[in-house]
Amino acid sequence: MPIWLLNTLEVSINGLMTGVLYSLVALGFVLIFKSSGVFNYAQGVMALFAAQSLVGIQTGQVPFAHLINAITGLHVSRFGFDVPSILAIILTTLVMVVFAWVVVRVIMVRLVNQEPIILFMATIGLAYFMEGFGDLMWGAELKSLDVGLPSGGSFWIEDVTAQWAREGETYWGMYVDTLDIWATVIAVFLVAGLTIFAQYTKAGTAMRAVADDHQAALSVGISLNRIWIMVWSIAGFVALVAGIMWGAKSGVQFSLSLIALKALPVLMLGGFTSIPGAIVGGLIIGMGEKLFEFAIGAPFLGGATENWFAYVLALLFLVFRPQGLFGDKIIERV
Amino acid sequence: MKLKTLVLAACTTAIVAGSASADLVFPLLDYRTGPYASGGIPFADGYADYLTLLQERDGGIGGEPIRQIPCETGYNTERGVECYESTKGEGALVYQPLSTGITYQLIPKVTADDIPMHTMGYGRTSASNGEVFSHVFNYPANYWDAASGIVNYLLEETGGDLEGKTIALVYHDSSFGAEPIRTLQALGEEHGFTVSLKAVSPPGNEQRSTWLEVRRERPDYVIMWGWGVQNSVAIQEAANIRFPMNNFYGVWWSGSENDVIPAGAGADGYRSVTFHGVGDDYPVYDDIQAHVVDAGLAAGAGDQIGTVLYNRGMYAAMLAAEAVKTAQEIHGVADITPAMMRDGMEALVIDEAKMEALGLPGFGPEFSVSCADHGGPGSSAMAEWDADTQTWSLISDFADPDKDVIGRLVMEDSLAYAAENNIPETRCE
Numbered sequence: 001m002p003i004w005l006l007n008t009l010e011v012s013i014n015g016l017m018t019g020v021l022y023s024l025v026a027l028g029f030v031l032i033f034k035s036s037g038v039f040n041y042a043q044g045v046m047a048l049f050a051a052q053s054l055v056g057i058q059t060g061q062v063p064f065a066h067l068i069n070a071i072t073g074l075h076v077s078r079f080g081f082d083v084p085s086i087l088a089i090i091l092t093t094l095v096m097v098v099f100a101w102v103v104v105r106v107i108m109v110r111l112v113n114q115e116p117i118i119l120f121m122a123t124i125g126l127a128y129f130m131e132g133f134g135d136l137m138w139g140a141e142l143k144s145l146d147v148g149l150p151s152g153g154s155f156w157i158e159d160v161t162a163q164w165a166r167e168g169e170t171y172w173g174m175y176v177d178t179l180d181i182w183a184t185v186i187a188v189f190l191v192a193g194l195t196i197f198a199q200y201t202k203a204g205t206a207m208r209a210v211a212d213d214h215q216a217a218l219s220v221g222i223s224l225n226r227i228w229i230m231v232w233s234i235a236g237f238v239a240l241v242a243g244i245m246w247g248a249k250s251g252v253q254f255s256l257s258l259i260a261l262k263a264l265p266v267l268m269l270g271g272f273t274s275i276p277g278a279i280v281g282g283l284i285i286g287m288g289e290k291l292f293e294f295a296i297g298a299p300f301l302g303g304a305t306e307n308w309f310a311y312v313l314a315l316l317f318l319v320f321r322p323q324g325l326f327g328d329k330i331i332e333r334v
Numbered sequence: 335m336k337l338k339t340l341v342l343a344a345c346t347t348a349i350v351a352g353s354a355s356a357d358l359v360f361p362l363l364d365y366r367t368g369p370y371a372s373g374g375i376p377f378a379d380g381y382a383d384y385l386t387l388l389q390e391r392d393g394g395i396g397g398e399p400i401r402q403i404p405c406e407t408g409y410n411t412e413r414g415v416e417c418y419e420s421t422k423g424e425g426a427l428v429y430q431p432l433s434t435g436i437t438y439q440l441i442p443k444v445t446a447d448d449i450p451m452h453t454m455g456y457g458r459t460s461a462s463n464g465e466v467f468s469h470v471f472n473y474p475a476n477y478w479d480a481a482s483g484i485v486n487y488l489l490e491e492t493g494g495d496l497e498g499k500t501i502a503l504v505y506h507d508s509s510f511g512a513e514p515i516r517t518l519q520a521l522g523e524e525h526g527f528t529v530s531l532k533a534v535s536p537p538g539n540e541q542r543s544t545w546l547e548v549r550r551e552r553p554d555y556v557i558m559w560g561w562g563v564q565n566s567v568a569i570q571e572a573a574n575i576r577f578p579m580n581n582f583y584g585v586w587w588s589g590s591e592n593d594v595i596p597a598g599a600g601a602d603g604y605r606s607v608t609f610h611g612v613g614d615d616y617p618v619y620d621d622i623q624a625h626v627v628d629a630g631l632a633a634g635a636g637d638q639i640g641t642v643l644y645n646r647g648m649y650a651a652m653l654a655a656e657a658v659k660t661a662q663e664i665h666g667v668a669d670i671t672p673a674m675m676r677d678g679m680e681a682l683v684i685d686e687a688k689m690e691a692l693g694l695p696g697f698g699p700e701f702s703v704s705c706a707d708h709g710g711p712g713s714s715a716m717a718e719w720d721a722d723t724q725t726w727s728l729i730s731d732f733a734d735p736d737k738d739v740i741g742r743l744v745m746e747d748s749l750a751y752a753a754e755n756n757i758p759e760t761r762c763e
Contacts, residue, residue: 007550014542066635073630077637135367139635142372142566142592152574152600175549177542177574246539249570251596253372255537255563262540293543304507304533306543 001164003171010174011294012287017180019286020187024242025263026270026278027190028235033272034211035231036108038119042127044260046096046236049130051243051252052138053095055145058088063137085147089240096236097229104228112224131257140254145247151179183245190241191279194234198275207231211273261307265314271327280325285310357401358394358658358670360385360651361421363431368408369537370562372592373643375634377432378404380647382633383626387618388655390625395658398668411435418443427675428452428654434510437470442755445469450676454650455480455586455609459513460747462709464680465762467748471679471708473653474701475609475735478743479712480585481514482735483607484557485521487583487716490730497526502553504544504560504568507533511559514585518557520739527554538564545571558584565593573600580605580718589726590642594719602721605729607714610649611697612726614640618648618693642717642726645697652692657682680705699732705762712740 001009025047032040040046056063060079068076083091107122158173165171198204209217210227218224243252246259262285270281289306297305317324362382365374382402389400403424405417414436418429429444429451431437437457444451445468453461453472461470475483488496503518505511511533518529530553532544538560545568548556556577558568565588572582580603584593589606597604619639627636638644661670661678670678683702689695699713713732720727751757 011543011546014546018540018542069635075636077635131367135371140366140371141375142596144596144598146598151570153576172549172552175546175575250539250563250567251592253369253563253566253592254367255369255539258369258537259539290543294546298532298543298547302533303531303544304535306540307535 001166003165003169006161006164006171006174008291008294010176011290013174013176014180015287015290016283017177017184017286018290019266019283020180020184020279021242021245021282022259022262022266022286023279023282024183024187024190024238024245025259026266026282027194027275028238028242029260029263029267030270030272030275030278031194031231031235031238034275035207036119036210036228037116038108038123039116039272040235041120041123041260042130043235043239043263044257045127045130045134046099046239047243047246047259048252048254048257049099049134050092050096050236050240051145051247051256052134052143054088054092054147054240054244055143055247055252056138057083057091057095058085058147059083059143061138066139067136089147089244092240093237096240097233100229100232100236103232104225108228108232109225127257131254143252145244145252147244147248149179149182149244149248151177151248154178154181179245179248186241186245187279190238191275194275203227203230262310265310267324268314269317269324271324274324274326277324277326285313288313357399357425359401359403359421359425359427360654361417361424361426361429362402362404363407363414363417363429363433363436364404365407365409365432367406368410370409373562373587373590374409374432376590376638376641376643377647377650379632379634379638380644380649381430381651382647383622383639383644384618384648384651384655386626386631386633387622390629390631391621395655396662396668398662398670407431407433407436409433409435411439415439415443422447422449425672427658427670427672428679430454430650430654432456434458434513438509441467441470447672448676449672450679452650452654452679454653455646456510460744460751462707463744463748464704464706464708465748465760466752466757467708468761469676471703473682473703473708473710474684474699475712475714476709477513477585478517478740479609479709479714479735480607481517481557482521482712482740483714483716483733484583484585485518485525486733486735487607487730488555489525499527499555500530500551500553501527502530502532502548502551502556504532504534504541504548504556504558506538506560506564507535510561514557514559516743517740520743521736524736524739534560534564534568536564537562538567541567541571544568545575545577548572548577549575555581555583558582558588560584560588564588565590566596569594569601569604570597572604573597579603583607583716586646586714589717589719591724591726592643594721595724599721601719604719606717606719606726608642608717608726608728609698609714609732610645611694612642612645612717612728616694616697618652621693622648649694649698652694653682653684656684656688656692679703680708709744712737 028043060081062076065077153175157176162173206222266281266285270277289309292309364378385400394400403421407414437453450469459476459478461467522529584606586608594601657678661674665674685700701710712735715728715732716730717726718729
């Protein structure tokens with residue numbers, strides 16, 4: 001194969017895998033929007049909070065240590081033991097369930113039947129609150145996250161693909177990050193699990209009923225509270241998975257919450273109400289932005305075009321298909 | 335009753351204000367929140383802890399008590415300007431905004447208000463020309479010194495031969511990140527190397543395209559000009575593509591523990607230019623531990639001592655305190671004004687005897703500031719990260735940058751600014 005084709009293939013594969021990571025963030029938005037009509041601005045901060053909690057639990061950090069020390073004059077910081085990764089993930093999931101319960105009981109229940117913009121504003125408030133709360137609970141300094149997932153370029157893929165170049169041409173082999181492969185596998189299991197849960201369980205059916213029509217669901221005895229707590233908990237778990245994948249790359253710090261910005265074009269493209277839409281949207285955005293940067297952005301426009309191109313692509317889709325690729329078409333009858 | 339309460343409150347305020355105005359006021363434009371908090375926290379801790387040390391151990395500076403006024407900027411330029419406006423009336427002696435964006439906004443303001451600003455290793459590089467920028471100081475080194483320092487180190491490593499080599503600059507796509515481009519290109523023309531530019535979209539969580547490009551092009555060296563999450567992601571990506579870490583160099587804002595620890599063992603051997611010492615093996619830290627941390631007066635948790643950015647914040651506070659002492663000597667009063675502080679900064683002399691007396695032997699280069707030169711010597715050393723021991727160590731001595739190239743660029747930029755703003759260049763005659 002000619003080098004340019006191999007390079008294009010490499011960029012496309014890496015773009016698709018980055019797209020999977022975008023999809024993980026977008027999934028959380030979709031779950032909550034689908035079930036309650038709320039665009040959850042706090043989804044990115046939930047990923048940050050989940051990752052902070054995971055590292056905090058893993059490393060035996062005392063929650064609110066700064067606050068405790070400031071009030072009592074003590075110097076506590078750690079319990080003195082580490083928690084195994086699996087147990088830490090389970091405990092963090094429980095933290096996210098408690099978080100979901102508090103959000104639904106304190107915010108959502110009180111805002112039932114309010115305009116969507118009010119609910120959206122409430123999630124903005126929630127995001128800012130969570131930013132400060134997370135820092136207060138676990139500290140704002142950078143933390144390393146390691147749950148044992150391998151990372152770095154795959155030697156095997158490099159060696160195999162190095163043979164694909166034409167004879168006499170220098171080619172280093174194709175680069176694929178093993179962490180991205182893991183992220184893809186985990187995302188596949190996550191989506192499969194969510195689909196099975198939604199289609200084949202009683203709770204999942206109730207969740208879909210609430211998503212279709214709140215009032216009809218209420219009239220047949222489905223508890224809106226319970227379903228919302230469940231959905232926010234699942235979104236919290238998805239945020240944890242996204243937080244692990246992104247946190248493993250960059251460490252856990254405030255910027256982790258900004259990954260939500262990468263999910264917006266994915267949602268615009270895939271639709272706010274479709275789980276497959278979040279996946280396909282992520283893949284299109286991921287591959288599209290990487291290919292654009294490779295072919296046009298870096299050689300002709302000075303580079304750093306990825307964020308810009310993702311939104312341009314999403315806007316183009318909006319012009320021709322406002323509900324996104326897989327979103328529900330909104331028909332208002334007068 | 336109401337009137338009595340009001341009168342009492344007014345008198346109390348007057349007394350408090352009266353006593354406050356006699357203090358040496360240091361506004362702390364910190365960022366302990368937001369996307370760059372992980373860098374802002376240790377710097378802020380170092381700056382505040384050193385001032386607290388002087389207050390607790392020495393009773394202030396020259397017998398005059400110190401008052402710190404923290405103001406959270408979140409690394410946001412608008413909030414930084416608000417912090418400036420809300421604190422300048424308190425008798426603020428010097429501003430240290432730790433943000434190039436805020437610095438650019440404050441340059442005309444501090445000049446008009448006659449308050450000095452110290453932008454150590456950041457801000458507007460050409461502000462080192464004191465003829466034009468009367469109230470801005472960026473000693474002991476600036477961005478262009480950093481670029482030249484890295485190139486000089488590479489020249490030394492390669493026996494002075496960079497002819498035909500390629501240096502990739504992976505930079506934050508902002509005015510901060512673009513700072514070294516002209517300098518590197520000018521040095522490239524002089525030494526025969528090519529500069530390949532790789533912009534990274536801020537904040538830099540995702541850099542796969544950039545590093546695939548680096549992997550394809552195989553540059554001889556990579557220089558990083560980043561801040562915040564960009565640094566740790568870049569070092570991780572470089573380790574992933576197995577780019578040799580000892581050919582990867584960062585500006586001093588890309589060389590803290592925050593940047594290398596997330597990459598684990600992969601970051602071993604990564605290098606960063608620095609304008610001050612590393613580690614906590616300096617006597618001043620024993621004093622900080624005893625008088626500040628153990629006394630429960632530390633600005634943070636007391637766990638940042640000896641980290642790169644804590645050291646930098648502490649160094650900035652030390653230079654501010656030494657300028658206060660110089661101003662007190664010049665004017666013969668302990669309770670100095672911001673204008674006197676500016677005089678002190680302009681006459682500052684830092685020598686090894688002074689550094690040793692302060693408990694910081696060999697921590698930074700010797701230098702002196704003058705009316706025309708607000709930038710200092712621009713000396714820098716190279717630090718290398720050891721992932722096993724989780725420590726930085728200096729692998730070179732402090733050396734001067736290429737003053738011919740940098741001096742020319744500084745003059746070009748500062749004179750253009752002077753022409754735009756009708757500033758006469760005769761202040762120091």
